[in-house]
């Protein structure tokens with residue numbers, strides 16, 4: 001019967017999942033360590049350029065969450081920039097689609113040395129759920145060298161922060177200088 005279902009949907013509350021609990025102190029401590037590590041490695045705060053190589057936008061929502069009032073990355077000086085020419089880190093999301101390969105290679109070449117590349121989410125690691133598609137070449141590593149992978153579908157903002165922190169605090173690794 002259509003009418004009971006229609007009435008239930010019209011009168012019922014929207015079905016939404018509750019937002020996950022976020023510890024302000026834990027996030028602030030994580031971001032402060034990240035900012036300190038960026039200053040130690042680079043002498044200034046970190047600039048991040050996000051490149052969507054063909055994602056479903058789930059990973060972008062988590063990257064966006066880093067800038068929302070809960071996480072507010074910019075209060076610590078870390079910021080997303082509009083051009084790879086201003087970036088220290090490229091954060092790549094989604095599988096590497098054929099249409100995005102050239103754009104990604106240009107973005108990588110335009111990023112000044114030293115630089116890091118982070119594959120964000122299962123799709124950027126190896127193609128994820130899109131693996132095998134005619135339009136997909138694999139993970140981001142099929143086009144550019146990747147320094148860090150952050151798995152998950154999608155990874156949570158805290159995982160992204162922890163990943164960036166491990167990248168900067170790695171003592172044996174140096175930022176990539178292409179030539």
Ligand code: SF4
Nearest residue numbers: 055056058121123153
């Ligand atoms: S890892 Fe998951 S959320 Fe991220 S682009 Fe792939 S399918 Fe979407």
